[in-house]
Amino acid sequence: MLGMSCLGAAAFGACAAAVPAPAAAPEAVAAQLRDAALAGHNIAYQWVSELTSRFGPRPAGSVNERQAAEWAAARFKDLGFENVHIESFPITAWVRGAESAQITSPLTQPLVAAALGESPPTPAAGLEGEVVSFASFDALKAAPAGSLSGKIVMVARRMVRTQDGAGYGAAVDARIDGPGEAARRGAIAFLLRSVGTDSHRLAHTGTTRYVDGRVPMPAFALSNPDADQIERLAALGEKVRVRLYSSASYVQDAHSQNVVAEVRGRVRPQEVVLLGAHLDSWDEGTGAIDDGTGMAIITAAAALIRDAPQRPQRTVRVVLFGSEEMAQPVAPYGAFGGHAYVDNHKAELATHVLAAESDSGAERVYRLGLPQAVLEGEFAKTALRVLGPIGVLAAPRAPEEAGTDVGPSVAAGVPAFVLNQDASAYFDIHHTADDTLDKVDQEQLDQNVAAWAALVWLAADSDVDFRTHNAPPPQP
Numbered sequence: 231m232l233g234m235s236c237l238g239a240a241a242f243g244a245c246a247a248a249v250p251a252p253a254a255a256p257e258a259v260a261a262q263l264r265d266a267a268l269a270g271h272n273i274a275y276q277w278v279s280e281l282t283s284r285f286g287p288r289p290a291g292s293v294n295e296r297q298a299a300e301w302a303a304a305r306f307k308d309l310g311f312e313n314v315h316i317e318s319f320p321i322t323a324w325v326r327g328a329e330s331a332q333i334t335s336p337l338t339q340p341l342v343a344a345a346l347g348e349s350p351p352t353p354a355a356g357l358e359g360e361v362v363s364f365a366s367f368d369a370l371k372a373a374p375a376g377s378l379s380g381k382i383v384m385v386a387r388r389m390v391r392t393q394d395g396a397g398y399g400a401a402v403d404a405r406i407d408g409p410g411e412a413a414r415r416g417a418i419a420f421l422l423r424s425v426g427t428d429s430h431r432l433a434h435t436g437t438t439r440y441v442d443g444r445v446p447m448p449a450f451a452l453s454n455p456d457a458d459q460i461e462r463l464a465a466l467g468e469k470v471r472v473r474l475y476s477s478a479s480y481v482q483d484a485h486s487q488n489v490v491a492e493v494r495g496r497v498r499p500q501e502v503v504l505l506g507a508h509l510d511s512w513d514e515g516t517g518a519i520d521d522g523t524g525m526a527i528i529t530a531a532a533a534l535i536r537d538a539p540q541r542p543q544r545t546v547r548v549v550l551f552g553s554e555e556m557a558q559p560v561a562p563y564g565a566f567g568g569h570a571y572v573d574n575h576k577a578e579l580a581t582h583v584l585a586a587e588s589d590s591g592a593e594r595v596y597r598l599g600l601p602q603a604v605l606e607g608e609f610a611k612t613a614l615r616v617l618g619p620i621g622v623l624a625a626p627r628a629p630e631e632a633g634t635d636v637g638p639s640v641a642a643g644v645p646a647f648v649l650n651q652d653a654s655a656y657f658d659i660h661h662t663a664d665d666t667l668d669k670v671d672q673e674q675l676d677q678n679v680a681a682w683a684a685l686v687w688l689a690a691d692s693d694v695d696f697r698t699h700n701a702p703p704p705q706p
């Protein structure tokens with residue numbers, strides 16, 4: 231089979247299959263793909279290892295991000311993908327500068343802090359003020375206008391560790407909208423107890439929202455032990471003063487890009503199963519688990535499908551999105567890369583039959599969520615027969631949230647599925663300098679590839695309309 235790699239061919243027990251195999255039942259092919267991925271016959275680890283080693287951190291709009299996109303496109307071509315191309319779009323890039331934070335009174339102590347993405351620099355001499363601490367974002371929002379004049383506001387809410395990552399969604403609003411709320415009340419800077427579940431001296435950065443075209447004040451994440459120290463001093467009745475410095479800057483005419491690659495369907499190539507992950511990363515680590523592994527998982531799964539003896543009926547399209555992290559959170563869904571994709575592919579979205587993204591780290595998939603319309607149908611039963619043996623359960627309901635990258639497509643009407651990963655430990659590392667390759671467990675990564683390859687194959691080779699569950703009648 232021309233272009234068939236030995237890695238993929240190994241899934242089917244031959245490295246040079248010259249004779250077309252008889253068509254196997256879709257469920258049997260899905261099980262073969264699953265088992266091949268699980269046995270390590272996939273390129274996921276190699277992908278994330280090479281990506282993070284060659285390009286390191288890939289902040290949106292950076293040279294690293296662009297070169298990683300060019301590398302990914304070249305690799306897609308080597309792997310035999312079709313319609314491989316890069317779609318650029320303009321952004322204003324944010325660049326971290328030098329930064330520091332310390333308590334200056336009632337004692338002196340250096341703090342571990344990271345400027346929040348998009349936040350402006352401090353004055354060149356830094357700024358200093360008294361910290362007013364709020365236990366929750368709601369408590370800050372209850373403070374009267376003007377009541378925090380000249381103060382540094384800290385929100386010290388604790389993120390709750392959960393398997394499905396719901397603790398993040400419950401805490402991240404303070405990072406997104408905290409600086410704006412603090413500014414409205416007269417504050418001069420904003421501090422956040424990191425949206426993270428570890429107790430290490432690591433600050434978890436993340437983006438904040440513009441108000442009238444910019445983030446209104448310097449804003450920093452503090453490591454959790456450092457935020458706790460400030461809270462304890464305040465509880466002892468001390469007035470805590472903090473000095474902050476950041477030389478962050480903006481690049482107005484930067485570009486980011488989405489990388490597109492396809493396994494063209496053999497019967498209805500215009501029907502697309504869209505798989506997304508993001509190519510950009512935060513700047514302090516190397517974006518291994520956020521989201522190098524997501525890219526690796528969907529790419530490896532699609533490569534296995536490409537190398538199967540028979541193409542699926544529909545097209546599998548992989549999109550590596552740019553500018554997911556350091557971009558404006560655009561209400562109600564998405565960031566720049568996801569919106570750029572919808573703008574470029576508006577006319578095609580009606581024939582996007584299903585979409586999903588992988589962006590919750592590298593730990594095992596434990597749950598499958600499908601569109602409401604097919605939850606009770608044969609497709610879901612088949613999927614669970616194939617995925618059950620690798621520990622994937624059915625979600626009790628359809629996915630509530632599709633993700634930042636495919637979110638704009640889903641908001642435009644494309645049905646979504648989710649393969650939920652165990653996110654219990656993900657937020658110990660997420661958006662920190664510790665997001666590096668050594669955190670990736672290859673066995674768990676392979677289980678992700680197994681789940682994606684099997685499910686995406688079933689969806690791409692089916693006739694199911696995931697919008698209405700207009701499944702064909704059973705074969706006589």
Ligand SMILES: [Zn+2]
Nearest residue numbers: 508520521589
């Ligand atoms: Zn991510």
